[in-house]
Amino acid sequence: MQSFRSEIENPIVEKDIIDLEKKIQLFYKGEIDEERFRSLRLARGVYGQRQFGVQMIRIKLPYGKLTSEQLHRIANVSDEYSRGRLHITTRQDIQIHHVSLDRTPELWAELEKDDITLREACGNAVRNVTASETAGIDKDEPFDVSPYAHAVFEFFLRNPICQELGRKFKISFSGTDKDTALSFMHDLGFIAKIENGTIGFKVMIGGGLGSQARLADTLFEFIEADKIIPVTEAVLRVFDRYGERSKRAKARLKFLIKDIGFEAFVKLVEEEQKALSITTFPIDTTDFDSEINLDHIKEIPVVVIEDEAAFEAWKTANVIAQKQEGFSAIGIKVHLGDFYTDKARILADLVKNYAGNEIRLSLRQNILIRHVKNELLPFFYVELQKLGFVDVGYESTLDITSCPGTDTCNLGIASSTGVSAELERVLKVEFPQYANNKDITIKISGCMNSCGQHTMAHIGFQGMSIKSGNYVAPALQVLLGGSVLGNGEGRIADKVLKIPSKRGPQALRSILFDYQENVAVGESFINYYDRQGEKYFYDLLKSLSDTTNLEQSDFIDWGSEQAYEKAVGVGECAGVVIDLIATLLFESEEKLDNSAASLNLNQYSDSIYYAYSSIVNTAKALLISEGKKTNTHAGIIADFEAIFSDKIDLGVPFSEFIFQIKNNEPTQEFAQNYLIDAQLYYKKVDAYRAQVITDGK
Known part of the structure; x- marks a missing residue:
């Protein structure tokens, strides 16, 4: 080890x-x-x-x-x-x-060894910063958002202000007004804009999917690019302090904004300005602005295309012309997002030897090869065909998004991958005309958490269970009418009805056949759905929801041979539960050590926030010992002041003591004094706690 x-x-x-x-x-x-x-x-x-x-x-x-x-x-x-x-x-x-x-x-x-991290990929922190996979090559983009997404990723990685949030925090960057990075469903979403020659972003805030989906609000119609990191820091500070921590289902930023109101939230963000580690943060784009250099390609390999019609269909469906003249990007439709290491290595060698040595993973679980010379497209087609990577329908209706569901996820209720495979088969065999259709998206999740993003799909399916007498069968909630509208706007799908899972393919057939028969010329799926109305589709699918006529196969989930049993997997070692209060106090000491270490490195803002976190953590420990709720930092601070003000003397009210953090700029002098205050506070609490234990014996 x-x-x-x-x-x-x-x-x-x-x-x-x-x-x-x-x-x-x-x-x-x-x-x-x-x-x-x-x-x-x-x-x-x-x-x-x-x-x-x-x-x-x-x-x-x-x-x-x-x-x-x-x-x-x-x-x-x-x-x-x-x-x-x-x-x-x-x-x-x-x-x-x-x-x-x-x-x-x-x-x-x-x-x-190749600069790849696991840090904060899960947990209550800033998750992976996503962006349009065509960023940097899109003909319609005002500029490449990649360096801005990268700067945000780097700035908040291991940043003390966002290591122990109440819940996860998601950030996206869309390269154009098409909003392909889905800003409307993110905690913070940025959309590239240029105003009066200045590079900047429209900023969306407080969006999210899950069981209680919420569309984001507009925080700024436009801010300059050097303000996006200070704005993000201020939002994270407010979320850390006021966000719910005990009730997991209510702990996302969208619930905080809903509870206190958008205007009140904005006011709290404004109050954090003095405490920010930086007020502007210019972002260096040099490494992203260089010309594409493919000098290593000395000759174009000669290949024979055996099926010209298939090749042309692939180019139409899966190849994207880049804004860089003479170059294209190749989309690879990855079924269920799963591929294997033998093919990954061959693909890696292809993009290094014959392209720009870069791929991007898409939000729809696919692969985009970038910077391919147009004259190399036949060669890539032949090589990708050997790998089984030329299925048409990249990012189309045939390209279904699906979470892992009950295959591996603890929270999965019903199979999402199994039904996804069957729906893709139905589309490929019975509706091949949808290979180039970008108007209809189909998404599937194994539970209400919407990791497969079913709540924003034109046609969505959510894994559930359904009763039939004394038995339980796997089921699907059918959702219709979600959409990305662009420029920060979106629609949440309507929950139409629930059907046994094995009837999912028939539900899809009914919807698409009805659409083909009744859609007006030039009418989008969303407009068609709105014209017909939710009740129309409920009636269309109602017969499929009948559970009085289920067959034995209906009680076996997709991809399984065993009878269905609704169960949320545990999958984690039970461990040994010890004194939580002692653990919290131990962590408070660690945070003080981190504060001192940051101070020695002249990282004053980090030092201050570690000290603040230690103070809150220590207060939380004492409140838990009194059986009090510790839902939010703000609540902890208020309750500690009410309960312990006459027991632990700080010379000033506890709120005034701790909120020095937002009333002072992050200078060396303040960082030093705040750490000393936090250390003295911890000693007083530790002494109080020791006395309580002694008196209780």
């Missing part, structure tokens, strides 16, 4: 991986309780899966960018630590399943 340490060049990364290794051992010994350990490993991309004793590893790939070297590295890691399968997510990550917890530090160290 120790051998990887000497191979890590970045001391910060090395410390992170060693810390994970130590915490795993402490967890096995019962010295860290399960909840705290779960939080720690999730923040390092290690996620429990449905199967007992193994983990899912999520690899964080900002805006889905991968080089040949990185793809080779991921393939090698998957072969060594897993089963050779790579899964592309709807957030442009790659997941590897069935990994032993013991080996996760070693796996992470291997990935870091």
Whole structure:
């Protein structure tokens, strides 16, 4: 286990991986309780899966960018630590399943050799920053959003203000007003704009899917590019302080904005301006502005196209002309987002030797090869055909998005991958004309959390269960009418009705046949849906919802041979629960150490926030000892002041003491004084706690 340490060049990364290794051992010994350990490993991309004793590893790939070297590295890691399968997510990550917890530090160290991180790929932190996969090559884009997405990723990685949020926080960057990165469903969504020659963004805030979907509000119609990181920092500070922490289902930013109101939220953001680590942050785009250099390609390989019609159909459906003259991007439709390491390596060599050594993973779980010379398209077609990577329908109706569902996810209720495979088969055989249709999207999730984004689909399916007498069958909620409208606007799909899962294909047939028979010339699917109305589709599909005539096969889920049983998988070691209060106080000490370390590195804003986190954490520990709720930082601060003001003397009210953080600029002097205050506060609390324990004996 120790051998990887000497191979890590970045001391910060090395410390992170060693810390994970130590915490795993402490967890096995019962010295860290399960909840705290779960939080720690999730923040390092290690996620429990449905199967007992193994983990899912999520690899964080900002805006889905991968080089040949990185793809080779991921393939090698998957072969060594897993089963050779790579899964592309709807957030442009790659997941590897069935990994032993013991080996996760070693796996992470291997990935870091090619600058690939697991850090904050899961957990209550800033998740992978996504972006339009055509960023940098789109003919309609005002500028390339890639460097801005990269800057946000780097700035908030390991940033103390967003390490222990109440819930996850998602950020996206759309390259055009088409909003292909879906800003309306993100906590923060940025849409590229240029006003009066100035590069900037429209900013959307507070969107989200899940069981209670919410469309984002417009925070700014336009802000300059050098303001996006300060704005994001201010929003995260407010979310960290006021966001719900105890009720997981209510802990996303969208609920905070809904509860206190948009105007009140904006006011809180404005009040954070003095405390920000930076007021402007110019973003260097140099590395992204260079010309495409393909000098390594000395000659164009000669190939024979055996089926010209198939080749032309592939070019029409899967090839995108770049804004760079003479170049195209090639879309690879990846069924269910799953591909294997043998093909990944061949693909990696192709893009290195014959293209720009870069692919992007799409939000619809596909692969986009960039910077291919047009004269090389026949060669790529032949080579990709050998890999089975030329199925037409890239990002079309035939290209169904699906989460893993009950295959591996703890929360899956019904199979999403199994029904997705069958629906794709139906489309390919019975509706091949939809291979070039970009107007209708189909998305499937295995539960209400909408990881497959079914709530924003034109046609969506959500895994559920349904009763028939004393038996339970797998089911699908049919949703219709969701859409991306563009420029930050979207629609949430209507829940039409629930049907047994095995009737999903027939539901899709009914919808598409009706559409083909009744759509007006030039009418979009959304306009057709609105014209007919939700009740019309309920009546159209109602016969499929009847559960009095189910057959034996209806009680067996897609892709399974066993009778269906509704179960939420645990898939995680139970561990040994110890004194949570002691754990919290131990963490407070760690945060004080981090504050001191940051101060020594002249990272004053980081030092201040670590000290603040220590103060809040310590207050939380005492409130828990009194049986009080600790839902939000703001609530903790108010309750601590009310309960302990006469027991722990700070010279000033506790709120005034801790809120120095937002009333002072992050100078060296304030950072030093705030750390001293936090250390003295901790000593007083520790002494109080020791006395309480002594008196109670």
